[in-house]
Amino acid sequence: MVYDVTKFMEDHPGGDEVLLSSTGQDATDDFEDVGHSDSAREMMAGYCIGDIDASTVPKKTKYKAPQQPHYNQDKTSEFIIKILQFLVPLAILGVAFGIRLYTKST
């Protein structure tokens, strides 16, 4: 059922804010949770303006996790870079020592 409570907002004993917070959606649980009296239910019937056309209610869709971007699983290049980071300074050091030894002996 659809209810138009615009004229009832200020008169609602529970205040207009709670009504506003439940507009545009299924407020059945909100209404029932308060434990409204029978007279409140009768009152509510007076604000009914129609029923919901079930064909316009969007179907609940199952949540689909977004596709994860495909990361490069091949770690070979990373491994080579790590080895080079270690080997290149060693090679430079070796060349430096070599030059030093060579220049000393001559």
Ligand code: HEM
């Ligand atoms: C057309 C719809 C509604 C009508 C006619 C209505 C009517 C009433 C009435 C007559 C009362 C006084 C207590 C009683 O007699 O039960 C009341 C209290 C209250 N209503 Fe509503 N109500 C409506 C919708 C809602 C909705 C959708 C909510 C929640 C989002 C709500 C929340 C409350 C609250 C919090 C109180 C105060 C309860 C208390 O202080 O004990 N009402 N309402």
